[in-house]
Amino acid sequence: MQHLSRRQFAKAAFWLPTLALAGPAWAQTGDDPVEFVESQYNNIYIYKRGTQVSMTFGHNKRLYTESVMDTTDTKALPVEYTKFMTAAVAYTKKQDSILQIGLGGGRTSWYLHVHLPDAAIDVAEIDPVVIDLAKKYFAVKEEKNFAPVAMDGRLFLLRNPAKRYDLICIDAYRGPFVPFHLLTKEFYVKVAEHLTEGGIVAQNVEPSTMVFNAAVATMKSVFRQVDFFPAAGNVVLVAYNDAERLSDAELLKRAEALQAKYAFRYPLTDLVKGRREPSNPVKGQILTDDFAPVETLHAIERKNEKWK
Amino acid sequence: MEVSEAKPPMTARTTNALLLCLYAFLLGFSLMSFEMLGSRYLYPYFGGGLNTWAVLISVVLIALMVGYFVGGMIADAHPDQRVLGAIIATSGLYMLAIPLISDKVILFALDVAGDGPVGAFLATVLLLAFPLTALSVFSPFSVRLLITAHTDAGRISGLVYAVSTAGNILGVLVTSFWLIPTMGSRAITYGMGAVTLATALAIMAVRLREAAPRPVPVTSRA
Known part of the structure; x- marks a missing residue:
């Protein structure tokens, strides 16, 4: 194979x-x-x-x-992009509640749970078998402040209209694809509704096809700011609603304060330095529930993006 | 030498068959187009998995089952193309309403029956069962209108089902690979509703020609 x-x-x-x-x-x-x-x-x-x-x-x-x-070091994050997912914590004003959409082996969400034991972490994972296997092989446990739920991510938001999160991490894939209903404007509007004041969204995107451009355009249609963290083949997008892009100095200042407070294994102060701007503006189509030709966009290769 | 062989005018049977085949094709296309569109309406609420497709396909088959059965009964009781056209027209009108009601209907199903297969089933039934049942009345009905003798019943029913299935096939392929990537689901829904309604009006307006009953061959043996 x-x-x-x-x-x-x-x-x-x-x-x-x-x-x-x-x-x-x-x-x-x-x-x-x-x-x-x-x-x-x-x-x-x-x-x-x-x-x-x-x-x-x-x-x-x-x-x-x-x-x-x-297995000898369950707090390590061997996959590069998962480290950068945690960089989004540096943007947050509070760290009381986190939602992870898409559990997989639970690396990112468990890492956050270990370092932020007081944060209530909800996980929406559509596949109950994935949750079982994460518990069996990936040292994930259901415990206070760590609650995986077997439910589609969008449905979870719909069914829990009152829940608010300081950080929402989105990493839902089925093989090579993000299901289209987790990439549309309506979905991000739902996500935005579930953020606390100053809440942050982190999303893992694979940048080789035009779906990347569409994802960026769609996120930008809902959030004022979208930052890029290229991570060895993947790109982590961090979206927030400040009027201005957070300056490097301010981001580093916040990272320093939070790193001192929580002592993350992968220092936030290092991770935030991974923020990049694409050398060409990313132009793409805004996806909606009505019109989301993700299959076609997946078929179109994207030129290799250089990062400043 | 002079050849004066006038082409015989198309018989009433042939024109009727061509007309009904055209309708069968268009309605077959519309039916499967709606099955594919159904997935786009359901995914955001019930997820894009095997269960959503299982629900969708079973509801379409239930619609076909009921439509075939009831359609056959109505056709025998009222073998009148205006009755057929009126039934198809209600289907077209319902289709045109789907984009307006879909969100409310699906949220209602979620509240009543939850987000599992039962909720997805209820939502699909409410959205698609009526228009697709009404559409599938067409096949047995058109067979009844075309048959003039039991000796051509096999060929005529075979023709209608084959042409309708050809429409089904193109409905799946064109909707999935061309329409959905090119325009919005709502636009396609309106388009297919309009095609269905236009076909219904044509069924009512364009009178089928009176076809002489085909003489039943009599085999006599000495």
Whole structure:
């Protein structure tokens, strides 16, 4: 089976050290997953290589890595973009409540839970089997302030109209695709309604196709500011509603204060320095519930974007 | 040498068959177009998974089942093209209303039956069951209007179902690969509603020609 990844860094992070460490042993043990489950939503493969465990979704004979964890160090974030998802914390004014849409192996949300034990974290994950496997293989536990719910992310917002979050992290993929109803203007409006004053949205996007441009344009149609954190193959978008783009100095100042308070494993002060501006303005189509040709946009390759 | 072989005028049977095949194609297209559009209406509320498709496909098949059964009964009781046209027209009018009512209907289904398969089923039934049932009355009805003798019943019913299914196939492909990527779901819904309504008006307005009953061949044996 071909192993290709929408999260290229995930692939590199997972396979390269594995090849280096395991080498011939891996060739002997073959390619068998330790567990394979065909759930209602996904074909899920759990692989173990050395000290690393990964969750991948099979789609069109390809495997898409959703999560990687080092079993000897469960607080580490081996996948580059997941570190930058946590950079969004630096933008927040409060850290009392967080919503994660799309659990996967639960790396980002569990990392936030470990460092912010007083923050109430809700997780909306459509696939109950993914939640079970995250508990079984990825050191995720249901506990006070960490509550995974088996529900579509958009439906979760619809069904919980009173809930408000200081940070909403969106990372919902089915193989290579973000379901279209999690990419539309109506969806982001719903997300914005669930933010506290000064609330922040972080979204993981794969930038190789025109869906990236559409996602940026759609987010910009709802939020005044969208910042970019390129992360080895993925881009983390951070959206907020300030009238002005947060200055580097102010962002670093906030990061310093929060880093001193919470002592994140990956210092916010380092992560915020990863903020970049695309060298050309990103122009795309605003997606709506009515008109969201994501399949077509996925088919159009995007030119490699350079970052300032 | 002089050849004076006048082409015989198209028989009433042939013109009737061509007309009804055209209608069958357009309505078949519209029906499956609505099945594909249904997914776009349901996804934002019920998610884009196997369960949504299972609900959608089963509701369309239920509509076909009821439409075929009831359509056959109405056709025998009132073999009148105006009755058929009126039924199809109600379908077209309902389709045109779908974009206006869809959000309210789906939220109602969510409140009453939750966000699981039961809620999705209720929402789909409310949105699609009526117009698609009314549409599927067409096939048995048109067979009844075309048949003049039991000896051509096989060919005529086969023709109507084949042409209607050709419309179904193109309805799926054109809607998914061209219409949805090019225009909005609402625009497509209005377009398909208009096609259905126009077809219904044509069914009522364009009189089928009186076709002489085909003589039943009599086999006599000495």
